Amino acid sequence: MAVPVVSAEHVSKKFRLYHERNNSIKAAVMRGGRNKMDEFWALDDVSLEVHEGSTTGLVGANGSGKSTMLKCLARILRPDKGSVSTVGKMSALLELGAGFHPELTGRENVFLNGAILGLKQKELQDRFDDIVDFAGIGQFIDEPVKNYSSGMYVRLGFSVAINVEPDILLVDEVLAVGDEAFQRKCLERFSDLKYNGKTVIIVSHSMQSVLNMCDHAIWFQRGKKMADGDPRSVVEAYTGAIVLDEHRPTEKGDRWGSGEARIERVELLDEEGREVTRVRSGEPLRVRLSYATSEPVARPVFSVSVQTLQGLVVSTPTTREADLVPEKLDGTGRVELSLPRLPLLPGTYDLTVSVTDFTLAHPYDVRRNVARFDVDRKGQTEPDGIVSLGGSWGFDA
Amino acid sequence: MSRATDESPALQAWPAEPSSLTTGAEGREPAGTDNGGRRSRRRRTTVHTAKPRFSFREYGQYRELFINLTLRELRSKYKRSVIGWGWSMINPLANMAIYTIVFSMLFRIKAPLGVPSVLNSYALMYLCGMLPWTMWQGSIMESMTALLGNQNLIQKTYFPRELIPGATVASKLVSHFIEMSLLMVVIVAVGDWRALVYLPVVLVTIALVVIAALGMALIFSLGNVFYRDIMHFSNILFFIWMFLTPVTYPWYLVAGGLDGGGNFQPPRLVHLLGHTFSLGTLFKLNPMTDAVLSFQSLIYDGALPSSQHYTAYYPITSTGAQGPLTHGYVGAIVSWGDYAYLAAWAIAVFVVGLWLFRRYEARLPEEL
Ligand SMILES: Nc1ncnc2c1ncn2[C@@H]1O[C@H](COP(=O)(O)OP(=O)(O)OP(=O)(O)O)[C@@H](O)[C@H]1O
Numbered sequence A: 001m002a003v004p005v006v007s008a009e010h011v012s013k014k015f016r017l018y019h020e021r022n023n024s025i026k027a028a029v030m031r032g033g034r035n036k037m038d039e040f041w042a043l044d045d046v047s048l049e050v051h052e053g054s055t056t057g058l059v060g061a062n063g064s065g066k067s068t069m070l071k072c073l074a075r076i077l078r079p080d081k082g083s084v085s086t087v088g089k090m091s092a093l094l095e096l097g098a099g100f101h102p103e104l105t106g107r108e109n110v111f112l113n114g115a116i117l118g119l120k121q122k123e124l125q126d127r128f129d130d131i132v133d134f135a136g137i138g139q140f141i142d143e144p145v146k147n148y149s150s151g152m153y154v155r156l157g158f159s160v161a162i163n164v165e166p167d168i169l170l171v172d173e174v175l176a177v178g179d180e181a182f183q184r185k186c187l188e189r190f191s192d193l194k195y196n197g198k199t200v201i202i203v204s205h206s207m208q209s210v211l212n213m214c215d216h217a218i219w220f221q222r223g224k225k226m227a228d229g230d231p232r233s234v235v236e237a238y239t240g241a242i243v244l245d246e247h248r249p250t251e252k253g254d255r256w257g258s259g260e261a262r263i264e265r266v267e268l269l270d271e272e273g274r275e276v277t278r279v280r281s282g283e284p285l286r287v288r289l290s291y292a293t294s295e296p297v298a299r300p301v302f303s304v305s306v307q308t309l310q311g312l313v314v315s316t317p318t319t320r321e322a323d324l325v326p327e328k329l330d331g332t333g334r335v336e337l338s339l340p341r342l343p344l345l346p347g348t349y350d351l352t353v354s355v356t357d358f359t360l361a362h363p364y365d366v367r368r369n370v371a372r373f374d375v376d377r378k379g380q381t382e383p384d385g386i387v388s389l390g391g392s393w394g395f396d397a
Numbered sequence B: 001m002s003r004a005t006d007e008s009p010a011l012q013a014w015p016a017e018p019s020s021l022t023t024g025a026e027g028r029e030p031a032g033t034d035n036g037g038r039r040s041r042r043r044r045t046t047v048h049t050a051k052p053r054f055s056f057r058e059y060g061q062y063r064e065l066f067i068n069l070t071l072r073e074l075r076s077k078y079k080r081s082v083i084g085w086g087w088s089m090i091n092p093l094a095n096m097a098i099y100t101i102v103f104s105m106l107f108r109i110k111a112p113l114g115v116p117s118v119l120n121s122y123a124l125m126y127l128c129g130m131l132p133w134t135m136w137q138g139s140i141m142e143s144m145t146a147l148l149g150n151q152n153l154i155q156k157t158y159f160p161r162e163l164i165p166g167a168t169v170a171s172k173l174v175s176h177f178i179e180m181s182l183l184m185v186v187i188v189a190v191g192d193w194r195a196l197v198y199l200p201v202v203l204v205t206i207a208l209v210v211i212a213a214l215g216m217a218l219i220f221s222l223g224n225v226f227y228r229d230i231m232h233f234s235n236i237l238f239f240i241w242m243f244l245t246p247v248t249y250p251w252y253l254v255a256g257g258l259d260g261g262g263n264f265q266p267p268r269l270v271h272l273l274g275h276t277f278s279l280g281t282l283f284k285l286n287p288m289t290d291a292v293l294s295f296q297s298l299i300y301d302g303a304l305p306s307s308q309h310y311t312a313y314y315p316i317t318s319t320g321a322q323g324p325l326t327h328g329y330v331g332a333i334v335s336w337g338d339y340a341y342l343a344a345w346a347i348a349v350f351v352v353g354l355w356l357f358r359r360y361e362a363r364l365p366e367e368l
């Protein structure tokens, strides 16, 4: 059995939440010497192992403890219980940028960070050009980093973090700030690292990149580890949980709007008019919305938005492009969107429906993720993707 | 409820381990032969638990960082100023001029007579105490700012946090060396060569002050993160403390002795709780008094501090003529006992400071 290069055993981390935080002795004295505070466990008995050469993705909702875990691994936060052990040189690029001193220039910061990571002045000098090249920030290297754009900041931070040849690289969600070209360069670097047997741990909210890059994923929820293992199953468990969460019949949260017109019911119907939650790719589907108004509304627009579980919007047809906007809508009634050949490829999709004013800016009623349906394969389908473009192939010899 | 799986099926599917890793269960520092042919690197196992660090071994690998931080402190201080480093000379000289005018000319306080150097200058006496005092106070005050100012580094990277106050103190020490060297040059030029002979003792005394300053810097910079009042309070504290230390006035005004006019001043007495104390004894409770007196004795008087107890001397009269042989206390008096007190205090402050810092440093990233 392989030896893990990063292992956390029963790690718990608590934060103190000060209500009415006041860092003064007077405040402390008035409270009787004690800060009035609550404790909050951001990590609760988490154990994990990461093996050499693997790329591990940490996924989970906002505030679930991913960044806290990464900081414990990077030795920035000390766990309140448990222990973390790591083998080899670790370099980390944590959320909201690198450990730069805003007043120092990029160059000075590179040397400072290099020293923190334990490099000798000489070694850094040798790598300096590589670092600047990779960051691609040109003559800005001699500007104070407080004048950098957030993308430049991250570029330089990432460039330092990977050019010091770490054995373990920790990256928290920062790459999303970089532009397309930089993200691509980063992905290449990640695969280089992987090829060279280095270990990478990333936090990401993009399930697509977790699936593409990682060979191991861990799902956190409210400070606990929920699942650990193969990325596909972990991501599915995670996204599945989001969907379950959002499908609880709650009126709040997933629904908002001023309420003059309301969508009371959403039905997915097949050819014969039966209500369904499962359809086949390429078959007909109708989406029927039942509405009711509390007062007459002028020129309302209905829309149906189809999304993947990862939140990618596939399409949002509205009654406006269809030129089907009544001057005035009053009472109750139904609107129907009919799709003769559903172009979606197999997978699970969510519907968000809304009724708004003509500008689409003022919502009367929006119901997010109000219905979920599965698309099954029918005959031969394309191996990958979200929609079928249709079309036909032909050789031209 | 929890679907946690410690042993996932995917674990076995991972790529075979590269050969470099040979760690046993408790193995430390396995040899690594990675980097595609680069020299092999030793890889350290680091264990990070709830307990504070109490090892000193890791300092070795952070030497480079310490130098970098110290240089940064030195450079950033006079960034964007025209006179730049000149300020580090102008400030003490301006202070010297002000105090000389106020104390020496307005209040007509006579400078002490240096024995055996025969120096008779308020300004030089002032500098002998003021330069170490400035280092002491500056180290502590600026450490507080430095720890707050390096928030970003502390929250995003790991290194022993005490390096930040440490680097501030080191940068102060560097400036102090420069100032002291210049003072030495002046002293040797206008006064006595003996100051050079006692240079090793001067260095030991500087070391004691630095050790104490480091301890205080650790305590104050840490405390200030939790209670920001400490910074404001310190301004007052050090102002009062300086006046309770014979920096701006000669020691004979407190404990008696020979003034520059050749007159013997009696020791001051205080009546407290039905007892009578000499004011000098009370002042000596403050270890910085011993430190400052040692500097004055070594540099200004040109004598070992302990040799100054009770001496036979020829008083110089106000006309500059030499009077008859007299016995009495002269100079800045620091007995070996006082010196040991200073040393013990410095070490105690340092140990307590380091212990407190390491005990609570883990909370810095959260509290900053
Ligand atoms: N310094 C702190 N003091 C108090 N609470 C904190 C502190 N840092 C984090 N927390 C809390 O700990 C919890 C976990 O935060 P963490 O940053 O680890 O979440 P995350 O999973 O990284 O979320 P995101 O996806 O938004 O980055 C949050 O509820 C957060 O409010």
Ligand SMILES: [Mg+2]
Pocket (backbone or CB within 6 Å): A066, A067, A068, A095, A172, A173, A203
């Ligand atoms: Mg985060």
